[in-house]
Amino acid sequence: MTFDPLPPAPANVVGRGPKVRAAVLAATLAELGETGFAALTVENVARRAGVHKTTVYRRWKDRRNLVTDALTDHVVSNISIPDTGCVASDLSQLARHVVRLQNSPIDQAVTTALHSDAARLPEVAEIRRQFFADRFRRAEPIIGRAVERGELPSDTDPTLTIKALIAPIYLRILVTAEPIDDASADHAAEITLAAARAGVFRRPRC
Amino acid sequence: MTFDPLPPAPANVVGRGPKVRAAVLAATLAELGETGFAALTVENVARRAGVHKTTVYRRWKDRRNLVTDALTDHVVSNISIPDTGCVASDLSQLARHVVRLQNSPIDQAVTTALHSDAARLPEVAEIRRQFFADRFRRAEPIIGRAVERGELPSDTDPTLTIKALIAPIYLRILVTAEPIDDASADHAAEITLAAARAGVFRRPRC
Amino acid sequence: MTFDPLPPAPANVVGRGPKVRAAVLAATLAELGETGFAALTVENVARRAGVHKTTVYRRWKDRRNLVTDALTDHVVSNISIPDTGCVASDLSQLARHVVRLQNSPIDQAVTTALHSDAARLPEVAEIRRQFFADRFRRAEPIIGRAVERGELPSDTDPTLTIKALIAPIYLRILVTAEPIDDASADHAAEITLAAARAGVFRRPRC
Amino acid sequence: MTFDPLPPAPANVVGRGPKVRAAVLAATLAELGETGFAALTVENVARRAGVHKTTVYRRWKDRRNLVTDALTDHVVSNISIPDTGCVASDLSQLARHVVRLQNSPIDQAVTTALHSDAARLPEVAEIRRQFFADRFRRAEPIIGRAVERGELPSDTDPTLTIKALIAPIYLRILVTAEPIDDASADHAAEITLAAARAGVFRRPRC
DNA sequence: CCTTAAACGAGACGGTACGTCATGTCTTGTC
DNA sequence: GACAAGACATGACGTACCGTCTCGTTTAAGG
Numbered sequence: 050m051t052f053d054p055l056p057p058a059p060a061n062v063v064g065r066g067p068k069v070r071a072a073v074l075a076a077t078l079a080e081l082g083e084t085g086f087a088a089l090t091v092e093n094v095a096r097r098a099g100v101h102k103t104t105v106y107r108r109w110k111d112r113r114n115l116v117t118d119a120l121t122d123h124v125v126s127n128i129s130i131p132d133t134g135c136v137a138s139d140l141s142q143l144a145r146h147v148v149r150l151q152n153s154p155i156d157q158a159v160t161t162a163l164h165s166d167a168a169r170l171p172e173v174a175e176i177r178r179q180f181f182a183d184r185f186r187r188a189e190p191i192i193g194r195a196v197e198r199g200e201l202p203s204d205t206d207p208t209l210t211i212k213a214l215i216a217p218i219y220l221r222i223l224v225t226a227e228p229i230d231d232a233s234a235d236h237a238a239e240i241t242l243a244a245a246r247a248g249v250f251r252r253p254r255c
Numbered sequence: 256m257t258f259d260p261l262p263p264a265p266a267n268v269v270g271r272g273p274k275v276r277a278a279v280l281a282a283t284l285a286e287l288g289e290t291g292f293a294a295l296t297v298e299n300v301a302r303r304a305g306v307h308k309t310t311v312y313r314r315w316k317d318r319r320n321l322v323t324d325a326l327t328d329h330v331v332s333n334i335s336i337p338d339t340g341c342v343a344s345d346l347s348q349l350a351r352h353v354v355r356l357q358n359s360p361i362d363q364a365v366t367t368a369l370h371s372d373a374a375r376l377p378e379v380a381e382i383r384r385q386f387f388a389d390r391f392r393r394a395e396p397i398i399g400r401a402v403e404r405g406e407l408p409s410d411t412d413p414t415l416t417i418k419a420l421i422a423p424i425y426l427r428i429l430v431t432a433e434p435i436d437d438a439s440a441d442h443a444a445e446i447t448l449a450a451a452r453a454g455v456f457r458r459p460r461c
Numbered sequence: 462m463t464f465d466p467l468p469p470a471p472a473n474v475v476g477r478g479p480k481v482r483a484a485v486l487a488a489t490l491a492e493l494g495e496t497g498f499a500a501l502t503v504e505n506v507a508r509r510a511g512v513h514k515t516t517v518y519r520r521w522k523d524r525r526n527l528v529t530d531a532l533t534d535h536v537v538s539n540i541s542i543p544d545t546g547c548v549a550s551d552l553s554q555l556a557r558h559v560v561r562l563q564n565s566p567i568d569q570a571v572t573t574a575l576h577s578d579a580a581r582l583p584e585v586a587e588i589r590r591q592f593f594a595d596r597f598r599r600a601e602p603i604i605g606r607a608v609e610r611g612e613l614p615s616d617t618d619p620t621l622t623i624k625a626l627i628a629p630i631y632l633r634i635l636v637t638a639e640p641i642d643d644a645s646a647d648h649a650a651e652i653t654l655a656a657a658r659a660g661v662f663r664r665p666r667c
Numbered sequence: 668m669t670f671d672p673l674p675p676a677p678a679n680v681v682g683r684g685p686k687v688r689a690a691v692l693a694a695t696l697a698e699l700g701e702t703g704f705a706a707l708t709v710e711n712v713a714r715r716a717g718v719h720k721t722t723v724y725r726r727w728k729d730r731r732n733l734v735t736d737a738l739t740d741h742v743v744s745n746i747s748i749p750d751t752g753c754v755a756s757d758l759s760q761l762a763r764h765v766v767r768l769q770n771s772p773i774d775q776a777v778t779t780a781l782h783s784d785a786a787r788l789p790e791v792a793e794i795r796r797q798f799f800a801d802r803f804r805r806a807e808p809i810i811g812r813a814v815e816r817g818e819l820p821s822d823t824d825p826t827l828t829i830k831a832l833i834a835p836i837y838l839r840i841l842v843t844a845e846p847i848d849d850a851s852a853d854h855a856a857e858i859t860l861a862a863a864r865a866g867v868f869r870r871p872r873c
Numbered sequence: 874c875c876t877t878a879a880a881c882g883a884g885a886c887g888g889t890a891c892g893t894c895a896t897g898t899c900t901t902g903t904c
Numbered sequence: 905g906a907c908a909a910g911a912c913a914t915g916a917c918g919t920a921c922c923g924t925c926t927c928g929t930t931t932a933a934g935g
Binding site for chain 3: 893
């Protein structure tokens with residue numbers, strides 16, 4: 050969920066191209082954060098990017114494509130998966146990592162946008178889906194190793210477990226609007242660990 | 256979070272007043288569900304309610320007030336608190352009740368709206384806050400009775416516990432967009448119960 | 462080619478309607494006169510009329526309709542046909558009348574517009590056609606009476622004669638851009654009279 | 668008012684210069700004829716000339732200069748002055764020549780443009796003025812010879828006479844939009860001759 | 874024949890105006 | 905007196921064209 054340093058180059062590279070593209074996408078995310086998707090205006094984005102309205106429309110068909118592109122660009126599930134040799138630490142570390150990814154204003158804006166009216170756009174919904182699918186998939190080894198080490202019951206479902214881990218965090222972000230910190234992360238890890246040890250996430254469940 | 260049949264009548268009662276009011280608010284919720292807050296249009300609401308645009312503006316200052324009022328009217332925390340004599344059943348029942356409250360299209364629309372761009376309106380944020388605060392407060396006795404019965408550790412924090420209970424449900428609603436049913440509810444209850452028994456929700460924590 | 466005092470009311474009569482309509486049409490003609498059809502801008506017309514752009518578009522589909530309507534409204538062939546008992550005076554009077562109709566800035570603007578790029582619009586071309594057809598038809602009696610009085614050869618074609626009468630005037634207006642006055646009118650009348658007496662306009666000709 | 672085969676070369680002669688210049692000016696006149704000055708776009712001209720927009724702007728400062736240059740290039744008063752020894756024939760021949768100059772689409776386009784919104788450009792107005800001034804000047808000998816031969820009154824003003832000659836033709840072109848042919852030309856000549864013989868064009872008049 | 878400078882193709886850009894749509898205010902007539 | 909109807913100012917939408925400005929790439933001399 051941070052800048053992708055690799056050259057994705059979905060647009061042309063001539064002239065001021067790349068600079069304009071970056072400026073407009075950054076402005077879009079900033080506006081998304083400040084005013085939200087519903088109130089986001091192409092003209093404000095353009096002004097903020099120091100660019101003319103028609104320049105935005107030259108590269109993006111409409112407001113929706115602009116937002117979609119801005120989110121796509123910044124939603125990169127580069128989450129790092131801990132491997133401490135102890136499932137309790139692993140879950141805690143993972144949860145803390147998720148929490149930290151919400152600390153920059155830009156990533157807050159992205160998360161908020163992904164769960165706002167923008168999510169009615171099929172492309173945005175798909176971005177969100179892939180983001181979480183990727184996150185669940187990458188976190189699987191944590192549970193796999195824990196099972197191998199005998200820390201968790203065999204048949205413990207990795208995805209169910211990770212969902213349980215992030216659920217309290219997203220409840221605070223999206224529902225109760227409480228701040229999140231390492232303590233919140235550890236709390237979520239404890240809940241998950243207790244449930245996992247009790248066999249709540251064993252496969253037959255869905 | 257269901258239709259309130261009682262006459263709240265915060266507006267005038269003369270003429271076609273109440274009928275118009277109800278029709279417009281119902282139309283507002285329907286539009287909220289279909290198009291979302293960002294794309295909600297006073298003209299569409301008016302058309303749907305079989306009423307003229309100016310009639311809407313006569314009663315509500317603007318689009319924001321209309322939405323706020325529609326949500327206020329329908330967000331009524333009339334959740335029923337189970338008392339089965341067993342905390343496992345109580346949590347399961349409560350979770351199932353929460354799930355069922357999402358079954359009507361209108362309540363889905365309300366929940367979606369409460370967590371969409373509309374939540375940037377202070378009034379809507381306040382509605383959401385009060386709704387959940389009320390829900391947590393009313394559910395406290397479940398935990399209290401469980402502690403008294405010795406089913407859960409003393410010092411188990413009711414609010415923390417209930418938050419843990421609803422977290423997986425709201426993750427499915429808001430994040431993963433998965434359908435929710437009684438199984439989801441029971442799963443959430445199991446997680447919570449395991450964690451609670453393990454003492455994860457004891458007071459010192461926050 | 463002057464204001465039509467009769468209530469044409471092609472638009473609704475509610476609200477500021479008629480006032481706005483008149484203001485916009487007047488502004489349109491003024492802009493036509495100052496900048497011409499090619500450079501006429503709806504936004505400038507609106508500003509000049511003290512009205513918002515969308516108000517113009519509410520009543521007229523586009524720039525073309527606006528211009529067409531403005532011209533229609535003001536092109537009223539209310540030319541008065543002299544009857545002095547002498548064809549020489551009649552032609553002179555008629556020519557002078559035509560010249561005088563070009564004296565107001567507004568009528569100059571209309572004439573210019575009718576012979577500018579605006580005439581590529583089929584509606585404007587039709588307005589012009591009808592205007593001149595009507596003028597030729599109304600002037601017929603002058604020639605008819607002259608023939609009856611024996612002042613002109615029988616079989617003198619009225620339309621041919623009137624065309625010859627106005628040709629030098631319109632040459633000055635449209636081609637040589639010379640000012641026109643009563644002397645120009647009398648000159649045109651003399652040419653026409655000499656030719657008519659010589660039998661140049663007798664029917665067999667076309 | 669036809670293609671000038673001489674190398675005017677107001678631009679450089681190196682490279683593809685002359686070919687491009689000719690193609691663009693031809694395309695400009697074609698567009699002038701089809702869409703008129705008001706709707707003429709540089710991009711359409713460029714496309715039609717098989718050239719890129721920037722190539723047009725490299726040679727002409729703007730749309731106005733392009734049109735001006737295209738008209739200048741093609742408005743060449745190469746009218747041939749008849750000398751048949753008889754003023755009646757001379758006038759008829761001259762009129763027929765004027766008519767024939769309107770037969771090519773390109774010359775029609777030029778004439779239309781000269782009397783359209785383009786004429787608001789001072790340069791275009793000047794082109795028109797010079798074109799007609801030149802035509803009147805070159806036609807003078809016709810009248811001079813007629814006077815010498817005693818066919819017309821002494822003091823017959825050549826310019827007035829020629830204006831009278833072309834007036835009916837331009838009325839058909841610009842006002843009544845009727846087709847013109849040799850008959851129209853002869854008719855104009857007859858009118859003019861009758862008036863001239865009657866002394867209508869004697870000098871004191873203006 | 875081969876280089877070399879101009880002219881050209883391509884297209885992004887800031888800008889003006891277009892014509893559309895929704896907001897929220899207002900007035901007029903009608904039930 | 906509340907409502908329907910709808911005009912209005914405002915402001916954003918998304919489009920087309922203007923005229924300017926790089927960049928590479930021909931291409932037609934001139935060495």
